[in-house]
Structure formats: structure tokens, C-alpha cells
Amino acid sequence: MLLDANSESSVSFHEDMIKIIDRLPAEEEYRRVRHLVLQRPESPISDEQLARVLSACPHLETVVLSGVPDATDRTIVVLAEKAINLLGLDISGCTQVTDVGVLEVTNKSLPLQWIKLNGVVGLTDPSISAIAKTCSRLIELELCDLPLLTPVAVRDIWSFSRPTTWLEKIPPMILRHSTDNLRVMDLTQCKITDDAVEGIVSHAPRIQTLILSGCSSLTDKALQSISKLRDHLDVLMLAHVSNITDRAVVNLARSCINLRCVDVAYMSVFELAGLPTLQRLSLVRVHKLTDIGVFALAEHAIGLERLHLSYCDRLSLDAVHLLLRKLDHLQHLTATGIPSFRRKGVQRFSEPTPANYDPDQQAAFCVFNGENVVRLRRFLDKEDKRRREAEAKNVPFIMREDDRLDLY
Numbered sequence: 001m002l003l004d005a006n007s008e009s010s011v012s013f014h015e016d017m018i019k020i021i022d023r024l025p026a027e028e029e030y031r032r033v034r035h036l037v038l039q040r041p042e043s044p045i046s047d048e049q050l051a052r053v054l055s056a057c058p059h060l061e062t063v064v065l066s067g068v069p070d071a072t073d074r075t076i077v078v079l080a081e082k083a084i085n086l087l088g089l090d091i092s093g094c095t096q097v098t099d100v101g102v103l104e105v106t107n108k109s110l111p112l113q114w115i116k117l118n119g120v121v122g123l124t125d126p127s128i129s130a131i132a133k134t135c136s137r138l139i140e141l142e143l144c145d146l147p148l149l150t151p152v153a154v155r156d157i158w159s160f161s162r163p164t165t166w167l168e169k170i171p172p173m174i175l176r177h178s179t180d181n182l183r184v185m186d187l188t189q190c191k192i193t194d195d196a197v198e199g200i201v202s203h204a205p206r207i208q209t210l211i212l213s214g215c216s217s218l219t220d221k222a223l224q225s226i227s228k229l230r231d232h233l234d235v236l237m238l239a240h241v242s243n244i245t246d247r248a249v250v251n252l253a254r255s256c257i258n259l260r261c262v263d264v265a266y267m268s269v270f271e272l273a274g275l276p277t278l279q280r281l282s283l284v285r286v287h288k289l290t291d292i293g294v295f296a297l298a299e300h301a302i303g304l305e306r307l308h309l310s311y312c313d314r315l316s317l318d319a320v321h322l323l324l325r326k327l328d329h330l331q332h333l334t335a336t337g338i339p340s341f342r343r344k345g346v347q348r349f350s351e352p353t354p355a356n357y358d359p360d361q362q363a364a365f366c367v368f369n370g371e372n373v374v375r376l377r378r379f380l381d382k383e384d385k386r387r388r389e390a391e392a393k394n395v396p397f398i399m400r401e402d403d404r405l406d407l408y
Contacts, residue, residue, distance in 0.1 A: 017059065022067070024049060030056040037064040047096070051075040055082055062088040066116075069093050076101030080108045087111060092118035092142070102127035106134045114140035121147060128153035132160040179204045188237075189214035194221035201225045209235040213263065216241060220248035227255035235261040239282065269293035273300040282308040284334075291319035298326040305329050310366075311337035317346070321384065324377040333373055335366040345383075345401040349376040 019035035023042050036057070038045065047070045054060070054075060060083040065071050071094040079086070080101075089105070089112060091097055097120050105112075106127070112135045117123060123146050131141065133156065141157070143149065182204040192215055201207070207229055212218060218241050226236065233256040238244065253259070253271035262272055263282035269289065272278065273296040281297070281304060283289055289312045297304065298319075304327050309315060317340040324330065335341045342363070351367045368376050383399065390396065 024053050025057065027056075031059065033057050034059055035062045036060060037062075039064055039067040041067050046070060047072045047075055051078045054079045058082050059085065061085055064088075064090040065094055066090055066092040069095060072096040073098055073101035073104075077104045080105045080110065083110070084108070085111065088114045090116040091120060092116050093120075095119065095121055098122040099124055099127040103130055106130040109134065111137055113137050116140075116142040117146065118142050118144040119146075121145065124148045125150055125153040125156075129156040132156045177203075180206055182207060184209040186211040187215060188212070191215070191217060193217050194219055194225070197222040198225040201228050205229065206232045208232055211235075211237040212241060213237045213239040214241070216243070219243045220245055223248035223252050227252050230255055231258050234258050234277070237261075237263040239263045239284070270296045273297045275301070277303065279303055280306040283312060284308050285311045287311075287313065290314045291316055294319040294323055298323045302327060303329060306332040308334045309338065310334045313337065313339055316340050317343070317380070321377070321380040324373065324380065330373055331370060333368045333376075335368070337364045338366065341366045344399050345379060346376070348401070349379065 016032055017034035018029060018032050019037070020029065020033050021037045022040050023038075024045060025033045025036070030053070038050075045068050047068070050065070050068055050071060051074055054063075055078045060079070063079060063083065063086065065075075071091065073096070076091065076097055077100075079089075081104075099122070102117070102120075102123060103126065115131060115135070115138065125148075128143065128146075128149060129152070131138070132153075183206065185200065185204065185207055186209075188211055192212075194217075197212070197218065198221075202225075205228070210226065210229070210233060212222075215238075218238075220243075223244055226233065236252075236256070236259060250271045253275060257275060258277050259272075259275050260277045261280040262275075262278065263280075269283070270293070272281065278301050281301065289309075291314075294309075294315060297307070307323075307327075307330060309320070315335075315338055320333075320335065320340075324333075341347075347366070349368055349372045350365065351369055351372070353362045353365045357365060
């Protein structure tokens with residue numbers, strides 16, 4: 001079928017372009033065809049015929065090949081090579097096409113706006129990820145019935161194919177003045193870099209509370225900049241910033257001696273324990289933390305009021321007991337997910353488990369608050385006394401749930 005085939009010499013180039021449906025163009029139509037739709041061909045079309053025709057059609061903008069199930073990678077490679085203005089491609093049902101053909105399409109940086117790949121069963125994650133990363137003008141993408149795709153490709157589609165927001169179009173901010181009165185800054189989950197932190201500190205040198213949790217791109221260089229805040233900084237939140245190391249935290253602790261609240265993902269406990277004004281410390285999921293680090297806190301962080309140790313699975317109950325005996329001001333302790341706390345007698349001092357927790361979360365929940373911190377310490381004191389008495393009498397020691405001092 002031939003549509004709009006006006007061949008008068010006075011007609012412009014674009015008006016002379018044609019759309020062909022369900023047949024291959026004739027030789028004299030090769031350079032005029034803009035849209036080629038092969039959904040229900042009038043007669044069977046082989047891959048060799050299709051490749052030969054496409055190699056001679058340089059002005060194609062939309063191509064539908066769902067009616068040519070024999071199309072192979074060779075045809076798709078030829079199309080990508082010749083159709084430099086390709087806006088739309090539908091190869092649904094072309095089961096002979098693989099990642100090779102699709103990757104060639106993405107390598108040519110074509111201005112594709114829509115792609116349909118339904119039922120192209122040989123496609124895997126790399127080709128779909130390449131589409132998401134390279135087809136910046138893409139508006140429509142259909143991927144039904146692709147059994148080899150995994151969540152990796154879906155994640156890349158969401159990560160790279162989302163529309164640009166107005167915020168991302170704003171040019172880089174250049175401050176030509178300082179903000180000496182700025183005291184609190186919260187940049188949680190922002191994609192900022194070390195250079196951004198350096199700029200913040202240089203323009204706001206008196207920040208007291210700085211929250212950078214989830215800023216996963218930050219490294220030791222950012223902490224070097226933060227250290228310049230010195231005595232002004234008293235709250236620093238760096239949870240889930242996994243690229244910082246002990247060296248940078250040591251320098252931070254020695255420079256910012258007035259820190260009262262610290263939340264970091266990986267750090268040197270020994271240096272932070274020496275901060276004289278430290279009142280709140282979060283060490284959640286610091287899997288490298290051992291009893292030695294807890295001993296350092298017990299000896300030096302005597303002003304601690306709130307301590308979070310959840311999921312530090314290397315800690316023993318004896319180390320936490322020493323901590324409770326040394327820290328007189330401790331009012332809140334979280335120990336969720338610590339295996340040593342799953343024993344008789346300890347759970348009864350914990351706060352009630354939230355109703356929306358599943359059975360596993362309920363079993364791991366361990367939070368002690370206020371007077372229950374004191375009760376837990378007394379319980380462990382009595383148990384320690386019973387243990388020493390059992391050793392003195394050379395009899396087996398058995399852990400119990402109650403507070404009685406008798407051995408049996």
C-alpha cells in the first residue's frame with residue numbers, strides 16, 4: 001500500500017516522503033520512504049530481502065517489523081547503520097533478534113523516542129540497560145514477555161530514563177557571600193560531592209548541626225572540610241556514608257572537640273569516646289565493632305546519655321554490662337539484633353515491641369529506656385555475683401530469668 005505518493009517536482013522534500021504498509025518499497029521508493037510498517041505483509045518477507053531493502057532506505061524514521069518474525073540481528077544492524085534519523089522501532093515478536101542487534105542500535109546514538117520489544121525472548125539485561133542509559137529522548141518502552149530480564153534492568157530503567165526535573169536544570173550555584181548566621185543544615189540523601197561540602201563549610205563556617213546521612217558519594221575529603229568547623233560543630237550525622245575511614249574520623253574528633261551527637265556508618269570508636277561533650281552516639285550496623293570498642297566507651301565517654309548499638313552482632317553481654325556500670329548518665333540503650341541479648345531475663349526489661357513488627361523483628365527487638373536501663377544493670381550485677389559465687393564453690397553456673405541471688 002502506498003500513501004501520499006505525490007511526485008511533482010515542486011513538492012518539498014518532506015512532503016515527498018511516503019509511508020508504506022505491509023509490503024517492501026520498490027527500488028524507486030527507497031529514498032522517499034519515511035515510515036515502513038510491516039505488521040501483516042501481503043506476502044512472506046525473508047530476513048535477506050528485508051536487510052537488502054533497509055540498506056537502501058536512509059530516511060526511515062519509524063520502522064515496524066512485528067510481521068517479519070524471521071528478522072535477525074543482521075537486519076537490525078543494517079537498520080541502525082543506515083537510518084540515522086530513526087525515531088521509532090517495533091520488533092515485537094522477532095524472536096531471532098538478540099542483544100547483539102539491540103546493542104548496535106544503542107551504539108549509534110539514534111534519536112529514538114519509542115521502542116517496542118515485546119516477545120523478543122532472547123534479550124537480556126545488558127541491552128535493556130543500554131537503552132535506558134543511551135536513549136535520552138525515549139518516551140515509550142514496551143518490554144512484555146521477556147523471560148530473561150531481571151530487576152537489574154528494571155532498576156536501570158528507573159534510574160536513567162526518568163524525566164529531567166526543574167531542579168536538575170538549575171545551573172551550579174556560586175555563592176559570592178558568606179552565611180555566618182547559618183547554624184543547621186540537613187542534606188539527607190542528597191547526591192552531593194566532597195567539593196560541595198568544602199564549599200558549604202567555606203561559606204557557612206559556623207554550622208552547629210550538619211546532617212549528611214545517605215550522601216553516599218562523600219569520602220574522607222569531605223570530613224577534612226567538616227573538621228574546619230572546629231568548636232562550632234556539635235551534631236554530625238553521617239549514617240550510610242560508607243566511604244569514610246578511621247583516619248578521617250580521627251582527625252574530625254581531634255578538631256571538633258565539642259561534638260555532642262555523632263551518627264556514622266564506619267568510624268574510630270576510640271577517638272570519639274574521648275570527646276568530652278559526647279551525649280548521643282549511634283553505631284547501628286557497625287559490624288566491625290567489638291567488645292574492645294565498647295570498653296573504650298565505658299572508660300572515656302562518661303557523659304553518654306543515648307547509645308544505639310543495634311545489629312552490632314559481635315558484642316557480648318559482659319561488655320555491655322560493664323558499659324552500664326560505668327555510664328551513670330545513660331538513659332537510652334538500643335540493642336536490637338545483638339545475639340547475646342537473646343537470653344533469659346534480659347527481654348523483660350525491654351520496651352514493648354511495636355505491633356506492626358513481624359515475628360522475626362519482634363524476636364530481635366531490644367530497647368531499654370529510663371528506669372529499665374537501671375533495672376537491667378541491677379539484674380546483670382546480681383547474675384555476676386551469682387557467677388562468682390558459683391566459681392568460688394566450684395559448682396556449675398546456670399543463667400536464670402529472676403533476680404534471686406540463690407544459686408539453685
